Amino acid sequence: MKVRRLDQAKQTERRIVSPDGNWESTRMLLKDDNMGFSFHITTIYQGADFQMHYQNHLESVYCISGEGEVETLDDGKVYPIGPGTLYILDRHDKHILRAFKEMTMACVFNPPLNGKEVHNAEGAYELDAEALEG
Incomplete structure (x- = not known):
């Protein structure tokens, strides 16, 4: 058993x-934990407005606190986000995340992240990103 x-x-x-200053993420569970997914607590800073497209991962995101919205770019739908909201990117959805108030999110990725990933130019995480040491 592991406890963090x-x-x-x-x-x-x-x-x-993040190098762009939109978020920070504490990666609580990673690929080397051998659970088949990774688990992160991520803060999206107030005023953040950025595009993501997880081409290599599926993600579910649960809002613990804050306020914002997510827009799916394929259909232009906008979904409000607040405490208790879960959104599920089950189709590698290209999307924009906006934070009206700083948001704390619990995020699960499959396949799991190694630990040092940040978004590439497409808004995705690379599959072969460097693992954390130790």
Whole structure:
């Protein structure tokens, strides 16, 4: 069994801050944990407005706190996000995430991330991204 605390994990290299300044993510569970998925607590900063397209991963996102919206680009639908909302990117959906108030999200990725991933030019995570050390 493994036990991790968010406050402790935030003090390690498990905390990744996006180069574009839109978010930070503490990767609580990663590929090397051998669970078949990864689990992250991600903060989307207020005012963030950015496009993502997870071509290599499926993701589900549960909003713990904050307020925003997600827009699916294939159909132009806009979905409000608030505490208690789960959105599921089950079709590698190209989308825009907007944070009106800072949002805390619990995110699950399949296949699992290695740990150091940040979005590429397409808004995706690479499958072969470098793993965290230790």
